[in-house]
Structure formats: C-alpha cells, structure tokens
Amino acid sequence: xxxxxxxxxxxxxxxxxxxxxxxxxxxxxAKIIMWDPTLIKQFNLVTTTEQLxxxxxxxxxxxxxxxxxxxxxxxHVVYILSTSNSSVINKLITCLKHARSxxxxxxxxxxxVPEASFMIREALKQSREANSFLKTLESLPLRLFPLYNDFxxxxxDNLPSKLLLDNDWTELQKCASAVRQLELLSGCLPNxxxxxxWAAQVVEIIKKMRTQEETEVLSQHxxxxxxxxxxxxxxxxxxxxxxxxxxxxxxxxxxxDMGVTGNIKTSKVKSAGDSADPAGEIPLHDPLFKxxxxxxxxxxxxxxxxxxxxxxxxxxxxxxxxxxxxxxxxKVFVRRLLDMQGSERHADTHTLVAERLMSFIRDDLQFxxxxxxxxxxxxxxxxxxxxxxxxxxxxxxxNPLIVLRFIALQCMVAGGFKNATISAYERLFIxxxxxxxxxxxxxxxITGLLWERNGKIKCEYAPFDFQTxxxxxSCFVDEEHNVCGTTAYPYSxxxxxxxxxxxxGIRNSWRDWTTILSDDRPAVGRSTHSIIxxxxxxxxxxxxxxxxxxxxxxxxxxx
Numbered sequence: 001x002x003x004x005x006x007x008x009x010x011x012x013x014x015x016x017x018x019x020x021x022x023x024x025x026x027x028x029x030a031k032i033i034m035w036d037p038t039l040i041k042q043f044n045l046v047t048t049t050e051q052l053x054x055x056x057x058x059x060x061x062x063x064x065x066x067x068x069x070x071x072x073x074x075x076h077v078v079y080i081l082s083t084s085n086s087s088v089i090n091k092l093i094t095c096l097k098h099a100r101s102x103x104x105x106x107x108x109x110x111x112x113v114p115e116a117s118f119m120i121r122e123a124l125k126q127s128r129e130a131n132s133f134l135k136t137l138e139s140l141p142l143r144l145f146p147l148y149n150d151f152x153x154x155x156x157d158n159l160p161s162k163l164l165l166d167n168d169w170t171e172l173q174k175c176a177s178a179v180r181q182l183e184l185l186s187g188c189l190p191n192x193x194x195x196x197x198w199a200a201q202v203v204e205i206i207k208k209m210r211t212q213e214e215t216e217v218l219s220q221h222x223x224x225x226x227x228x229x230x231x232x233x234x235x236x237x238x239x240x241x242x243x244x245x246x247x248x249x250x251x252x253x254x255x256x257d258m259g260v261t262g263n264i265k266t267s268k269v270k271s272a273g274d275s276a277d278p279a280g281e282i283p284l285h286d287p288l289f290k291x292x293x294x295x296x297x298x299x300x301x302x303x304x305x306x307x308x309x310x311x312x313x314x315x316x317x318x319x320x321x322x323x324x325x326x327x328x329x330x331k332v333f334v335r336r337l338l339d340m341q342g343s344e345r346h347a348d349t350h351t352l353v354a355e356r357l358m359s360f361i362r363d364d365l366q367f368x369x370x371x372x373x374x375x376x377x378x379x380x381x382x383x384x385x386x387x388x389x390x391x392x393x394x395x396x397x398x399n400p401l402i403v404l405r406f407i408a409l410q411c412m413v414a415g416g417f418k419n420a421t422i423s424a425y426e427r428l429f430i431x432x433x434x435x436x437x438x439x440x441x442x443x444x445x446i447t448g449l450l451w452e453r454n455g456k457i458k459c460e461y462a463p464f465d466f467q468t469x470x471x472x473x474s475c476f477v478d479e480e481h482n483v484c485g486t487t488a489y490p491y492s493x494x495x496x497x498x499x500x501x502x503x504x505g506i507r508n509s510w511r512d513w514t515t516i517l518s519d520d521r522p523a524v525g526r527s528t529h530s531i532i533x534x535x536x537x538x539x540x541x542x543x544x545x546x547x548x549x550x551x552x553x554x555x556x557x558x559x
Contacts, residue, residue: 008224008529008555009146011185016046016142023111023140024055024078031076032059034095036088039080039113041261042155045145063091079110080140084158089123096130109136114143114174143178144557147262148285151543152531154178155260156559160234160536163198164447164460172198175535175559176205179229182531183210190226190531192516195501196233197461198535203231203516227528230502230513234536237497238449238464239412241539242405244370247490248300249284249293250541251357258284258540269356282353286346294490294544300354308347314340366398370406371492377410378494379476380467384414386424394428400437403429408449412466416453473500490544499545502532506551533557 020043024031033052035043040062052060058074063081079095081088096108112120116139124131147153154175162168179202183189189210194203234241245254256264259281266280284293292303318340323333361368373389376382390406407425411417417425429441444450448459470476475495477486482493487503495503505513530553532546538558546556 009149011224012144012146012152013046015185016145017051019140019142020046021055023138024052024057027076027078027107027109029076030056030058030074031078032061032074033057034061034063034077034079036081036085037062037064038082038085038088041259042145043080044261045147046142063088063095075106077106077108079108081110081112083112083115083117083120089120093124093127093130096133097127100129100133107135108133109138110134111138111140113140114177115139115141141177141181143174143181148290150547150555152555152557154557154559157537159559160447161443165443169201171559172201172535173205175202175533176209179206179231179533180209182226182229186224186226188225189518191228191518192231193228193505193510193513194231195513196236196535198233198235199231200514202535203514207516225528226531228530229533230505230530231533231535232498232501234534234538235461236501239409239466240496240498240542241537242409243374243491243494245490245539245541246296246371246492247293247541247544248295248297248354249289249544250490250539251297252284252353253540255357255360256353264353269353282349288343288346288350292350293540294547295484296489296492297357299484304347304351304354307343311340311344311347366393370402373406374409375492375494377406378413378466380413382410384410384417384421386421391428394425394432397432400429400433400440404440404444408444411450412464415465415467416451416463419452422450422452469497473497473504475500485548487545487548489548490541496542496545498534498538498542499549502546502551503549506549529553529555531555531557535559
C-alpha cells in the first residue's frame with residue numbers, strides 16, 4: 001500500500017508547500033514570520049527552515065505575550081495563525097497596537113490557517129486601531145497533512161467535542177473543503193460513499209461545492225487518480241476508542257502520547273538520569289517503525305531481534321568483502337554502510353521505546369489487567385452492576401481518564417445504567433476526584449456516552465446500540481481468525497465496528513451505503529486510489545485493522 005500511494009502523498013506535500021510559498025512570495029522582499037505556537041509542529045510536515053530561507057524568510061519567532069517584534073533587515077512581518085486558537089487573535093491585536101504606537105514602518109500581514117473566518121474578521125474590526133494597521137488578512141488553505149505514506153490528517157482532533165458539545169457544524173464545512181481540495185488535485189471527480197449523519201452532511205456540502213465551483217480546473221496528475229472517497233462517522237462506533245490499544249503504535253500513543261507529527265517527546269522515553277532535551281522529539285517515521293507499528297506488543301520484541309540479527313549479518317558481510325580500488329564499488333560500500341548505520345540507530349530507538357513500554361506495564365500492576373477487563377465488559381460479564389475492579393480503581397484515585405473510559409464502555413455495552421449503578425459510580429467518582437473532574441463526567445452525559453435508562457438528560461443522538469451492532473456484524477471472531485495479518489489481530493479477536501462496516505461494504509459493493517456516483521469516474525488501475533475518511537478521528541490500532549482490509553490502493557484520512 002505504501003509504495004503505490006507514494007505519488008498522491010508527494011503531490012499533496014508539493015501542493016501544501018506551493019500554497020505556503022505563493023503566499024509568502026506575494027510579499028516582496030525580506031520578511032519575518034511570527035508563528036502561532038500551535039502551528040509550528042504541523043508546519044514541520046509542510047516545509048523546512050532552509051526552504052523558507054529560499055523565499056526570503058530571514059527570521060522566525062513565536063507569537064507570545066510579548067508584543068515587541070525585533071527590528072531586522074526586513075520589510076514585512078507575517079503572522080501565521082490558526083483559526084482554532086481563539087486567544088491568538090488577542091495577541092495579534094496587541095502586537096499590531098504596539099507596532100503602531102512605536103511608528104513601525106514595516107508592513108504587517110496575517111495568514112489564517114486554514115481560513116480567515118467571519119468571527120476572526122469581526123474580532124479585528126472591533127479593534128479599529130489594530131485593523132487599520134494590518135495590511136493583509138488572508139486565508140492560508142492548508143487542510144490536509146500527510147502523516148504516513150498511507151495516512152492523511154486534517155489535524156482536527158477536537159471535532160467530536162465541537163459537534164457534540166458546542167453544536168459547531170462549521171467543522172463539517174472544513175471537512176468538505178478538505179475533500180474538495182483532494183478532488184481538485186485528482187484528475188477527475190470520484191464517487192462519494194457515506195455512512196452516518198456527519199458523513200451525509202459533508203457529502204451534501206461537497207455536492208453544493210461541486211455545483212458552485214464548476215469553473216474550477218481539476219489538476220491533471222496522471223500519476224494518481226481517486227476513484228472513491230468513503231466517508232464514515234466516528235459516531236457510528238464511539239465504543240472502540242475507549243479500549244486500551246495493544247499494537248506497538250497504539251501503546252506508544254496511549255502511554256507516551258504521539259504528537260500531531262507522529263513523534264514522541266524524548267523526555268518521556270529517556271530515564272531521569274539521561275541528559276535529554278526537554279523539547280526534543282523522537283521521530284517515528286522510519287522503515288522499522290513501519291514494519292512493527294501494527295504488531296501486537298507481545299510480537300514486537302521478536303521482530304526487533306530479527307532485524308538486529310539481519311543487521312549483524314550485514315555488517316559481517318561488509319567486513320568480509322571490503323571495496324576494491326574502484327570508485328563505483330567504494331561509493332556502493334559507503335552507501336550500504338550509511339544505510340546500515342541508520343537502520344541500527346532505528347533499531348536502538350525502538351528497542352529503547354519497547355523496553356520503556358514493557359517497564360511501564362510491569363510497574364503498573366493494574367494496566368496489564370485492563371485488556372481482560374475490557375473484553376469481559378464487552379462480552380457482557382458484568383451487566384450494568386458496579387464492577388469491583390473499576391470501584392477499586394476509583395478508590396485508589398487511579399487515572400480518572402482511564403476510569404471514565406471503562407465506565408462509559410460498560411454503559412454502552414449495557415444499553416445504559418440503572419439509577420442505582422450510575423448513582424454509585426458518580427458518588428465514588430466525586431469522593432475520589434473532587435469537582436474538577438466532574439466536568440468530564442457531565443460532558444460524557446451530554447454527548448451520550450454515559451446515560452441512565454429513562455433518565456432526564458436527552459441527547460441529540462440515539463444511544464449507541466453495541467449489542468445489536470456487534471451481533472449483526474460479527475465483531476468477535478474465534479482464535480483461528482485472530483492471527484497476525486487479519487483485521488481481528490490488533491484487538492486480540494475483536495474487529496472494530498467501523499472496520500466491519502468497511503469490510504461489509506467492500507464485500508457487497510457498498511449496497512447499504514449512500515452513494516453519489518460520478519460521471520467522471522476513472523478506470524481502476526495501479527494509479528487509482530480509494531480514500532477512507534473517518535470523520536471524528538481514528539486510533540492507531542483501528543488504523544492497523546484498516547490496513548489489513550482487502551481493499552487495494554487505499555489511503556486512510558482522519559479529522
């Protein structure tokens with residue numbers, strides 16, 4: 001999948017860089033960039049410092065509370081800000097007011113990622129002094145970021161909460177704009193297939209965009225085309241993200257928290273005695289990570305050991321067969337040596353990370369029991385009564401986020417709690433964690449992840465009926481279908497609902513999906529891709545399952 005999908009990733013990366021560089025080149029002369037701190041990491045997926053220098057960027061600073069922008073040999077100050085960071089506009093206004101009062105003769109420009117919304121424009125208009133000093137306010141439509149060769153992200157991790165808690169449906173407009181951007185990069189319009197309320201609304205917006213933008217010219221990239229975009233809601237399966245992930249990438253994310261760029265902080269892996277840079281990161285994009293990321297944690301050590309053995313054999317061969325005096329042979333030898341040294345560094349890195357994971361699991365006696373507890377809950381062993389182990393976790397004041405995951409999981413499997421159960425959990429939760437974490441409890445109730453049968457709180461969405469869905473889709477499989485390479489392997493015998501829907505759609509030609517067929521659909525070939533877009537996000541373990549589906553030339557995409 002990775003080799004075949006490389007061209008579309010390259011095209012998207014080049015498109016993102018072109019959008020940024022065209023915007024910067026519109027300001028003639030030397031310039032300084034003032035970054036919104038929340039954007040810095042995601043722009044590492046778009047460009048490098050050296051590339052920015054080629055476009056006359058002489059300095060880069062973070063936009064913080066200090067309004068003073070140092071003078072340098074430049075004509076323009078360019079603020080690159082996120083539309084999702086509400087506080088950053090106040091900082092921009094402060095900087096502009098300070099520059100005006102200091103008689104700053106440079107031109108000040110603001111680029112908003114991905115779009116300069118109505119609210120942002122109105123906030124600036126409220127401050128006439130700052131607004132009059134701002135030369136340019138434009139959108140910087142960077143919406144899609146390639147994280148891996150088979151995976152794109154919109155970096156909109158808070159979409160479910162914005163939809164479920166804030167009723168902010170403009171988030172779906174952003175999703176539609178991202179899909180439309182993909183369509184314009186492709187050589188023709190793909191079929192759209194959707195399942196779920198959010199997906200259906202996104203498709204309706206895309207249809208309107210297609211009508212309104214008929215004059216838009218589709219890019220002619222012969223190296224890739226998109227035949228189908230399959231859109232599915234996270235709300236179709238709100239249960240699976242509550243499970244503890246057991247794949248290597250999943251556990252790394254659970255315990256060390258992968259950042260927006262798919263990296264982990266060095267300080268979380270290095271021991272206290274090591275001199276680790278607090279801001280340093282370990283990148284997880286190397287070939288070995290690609291090999292082991294979807295393996296169950298119990299199988300990772302064996303694969304790393306095999307890789308180290310192969311590298312030892314390779315080093316021995318290089319020693320036995322040194323290069324002759326030929327320049328060509330010497331170049332090949334040096335290249336092989338450098339490649340091997342890089343592979344050895346990657347093996348050392350993942351050995352360290354795997355050791356830290358296993359150390360965490362050994363030291364946290366409760367954590368190793370969680371997979372068994374989750375399976376027991378999902379198979380209905382506890383019904384809707386208070387689970388003794390969860391009660392013990394609360395009394396120990398264990399991580400409240402983990403505790404809430406198990407309570408919500410049990411609630412969904414049981415089809416809601418009776419009053420006595422939810423009241424007992426709530427009383428214990430308040431006693432152990434206090435009022436601060438009760439806000440999370442209330443948010444779970446509002447979103448419909450935690451509810452009392454016949455309770456007074458009404459949600460916009462009907463409760464997730466796990467038992468019916470699980471039985472209809474056969475989400476649990478027997479041991480012989482739970483081997484490495486199957487969709488049941490990442491979750492040890494359980495196939496996530498979203499994955500089952502995709503598998504069923506592939507098998508019956510999307511019979512149960514809403515489909516908008518395109519008159520411009522390309523013939524299926526090696527350069528033709530299908531994109532699975534999960535609106536609301538996906539876990540690393542679910543992504544591992546999707547990679548195992550029998551669906552050629554697929555890429556996954558999440559908000």
